[in-house]
Amino acid sequence: MNKIWCANMKKQEWELDASKLTVKKLIGLGGFGVVYKGIYNGKQVAVKVFDLGDEKKNSTEEVFMQEVSAWCNLQHSNISKVLN
């Protein structure tokens, strides 16, 4: 996976095509949601699903944007690339 989602990308470039995604087993729990193993467009991926409950919505969106902004500047073999 070489593609990194960045705030300056157009929606068409980062929007997930749900028809190409198969979600498989649960692999982890985070502070803001759950992570599943999956296949996207033939590639193995980690699928992070945010819990956007009312009480968390504003803070979740803020943290999500912070995480994505940080990811745009990270390139390392031990750090997952954001695909969509």
Ligand SMILES: Nc1ncnc2c1ncn2[C@@H]1O[C@H](COP(=O)(O)OP(=O)(O)OP(=O)(O)O)[C@@H](O)[C@H]1O
């Ligand atoms: N790319 C990945 N490959 C394999 N497992 C993953 C991957 N991403 C997340 N996980 C698993 O899912 C768990 C939760 O991931 P998540 O990114 O949500 O953690 P977090 O950063 O602690 O949570 P949050 O960002 O919601 O506070 C991880 O501890 C790990 O076990």
